[in-house]
Amino acid sequence: MQDHARWHDSDTFTPHHVREPPHRLETEALRKLVPVLALITALIASGAPARAEIRVMPEGNRNAEQPSVPGASVRRTKAGKSTFDAKYEKVRQLLATDSKLMGKIKSTARAYGIDPIHMVGAIVGEHTYNVDAYDRLQSYYVKAAAYAGDSFRFAYEGESVADFVDRPQFSVCADKKGSYALWSCRESVWDKTFRGETVGGTSFPNNRFSAVFFQPFYAGQTFGLGQINPLTALMMTDTVARVSGYxxxxxxxxxxxxxxxxxxxxxxxxxxxxxxxxxxxxxxxxDIDISNNPGITATLYNIGNPDQRAAALAAKNRSGTVEWPEENYYGWLVNEKLPELKALL
Structure with a gap:
């Protein structure tokens, strides 16, 4: 941001042919205008672009019909002898009957300055398409306690992730400030340099950084009520520590x-x-406000990489035409069921 120019009485110009001093109020008005005019002049001279208008994302789905659900989700649901409708109803019922859980959702949403419907949407999407919901909130605490004593580490082929990110290829991330910037940089280095490549005699899988190093039980594993993966947790830890105190x-x-x-x-x-x-x-x-569209925030919660996706959308919209982000199958359900989900709040 540019500094405002500092002006003094000597910076103003008074024509010699003016014989009478201006009225005191006029002088005061002119003095107030000078810094404003100076700032405008400076901005024009520097070629600084005007801030683009923030466009508010329309509510609802862009797609008239639900986009196709991935085969893995279909197979997982069939293997559990269930249906998506049954899983949706189960998680909706959990939210409807557990006032303690809903209270926690609302208070957490307030702390982060978001509408709680976004959190409800993400929980519903995860437990409809990825995992089954437990019947009670207490079951999630019990499950968490089962992991507390386990001894395992984040590693690949015997190399811990701490040692891995100490390799010279990751030196570009050394000056990154904050956990999100640091781990995003490391993930980018993985994608560009290691993913699907042989480096230093070690062959690395053509798979996501989170799947290779951060899921010691099986690839694709996520956990808990929010179905967070460990790499995402490491990225967001500074924010959560600052806002929630963990x-x-x-x-x-x-x-x-x-x-x-x-x-x-x-x-x-x-x-x-x-x-x-x-x-x-x-x-x-x-330059898009998605805060009124829970289907879009749910989609991003499901597919991740919001920074890259926002940048790609911004590049498309530079031509002057406006394209909106689109919901996937997961976000589509959230928008489709929005009246029911809002009623839970």
């Missing part, structure tokens, strides 16, 4: 990371932080 997470303490994302209270905080980040980055990068 301890910062460390990649060397895998058990603590799992404990955090399995615990319902902390899981809700991480969920809210993720959603808040998506809303902020679409506003600042793509």
């Amino acid at each position: 301890e910062r997470l460390d990649e060397n303490s895998a058990a603590e990371v799992y404990k955090a994302i399995m615990d319902p209270d902390q899981s809700l905080a991480y969920m809210a932080a993720v959603i808040r980040h998506s809303i902020d980055v679409y506003r600042s990068v793509a």
Whole structure:
């Protein structure tokens, strides 16, 4: 941001042919205008672009019909002898009958400055398409406790992630400030340099950084009420520590990371932080306010990488035409069921 120019009486110009001094009020008005005019002149001279108008995302779905659900989700649901309708109803019932859980959702949403419907949408989407909901909130606490004593670490082929990110290829991330910038940078280095490549005699899978290093049980595993993956938790730990006061997470303490994302209270905080980040980055990068469309925030919660997606959308919209983000199958359900979900609040 440019500094405002500092002006003094000597910066103003008084023509010699003016014989009578101006009225005191006129002089005062002129003095108030001078800094404003100076700032405008400076901005024009510097060629600074005007801030683009923030466009408010329309409510509802862009697609008339639900986009196709991935085969893995279909197979998982069939294997559990269930249906998407049954799973939706089960999680809706959990939210409808557990006032303690709804109270936590509302208070967490307030802390992060978001509408609680975004959190409800993400929970419904995860438990409809990815996992089954437990019948009671207490079951999530019990499940979290089961992980507390486990001894495991984040590693690939015997190399811990802490040692891995100490490789020279990651030196470009050394000056990154904050957990989100740091781990996003490291994920980018993985994608560009290691993913699907052989480096230093080690062959690395053509898979996501989070799947290779941060899921010691099986790839694709997410946890808890918010179905957070460990890499996402490490990215958001600074925000959650600042807003909610939880301890910062460390990649060397895998058990603590799992404990955090399995615990319902902390899981809700991480969920809210993720959603808040998506809303902020679409506003600042793509000049689009998505805060009125829970189907879009749910979609981003499901597919991740909001920074890259916002940048890609911004690039498309530079031509002058306006394209809106589109919901996927998961976000589509949230918007379709929005009246029912809002009634829970």
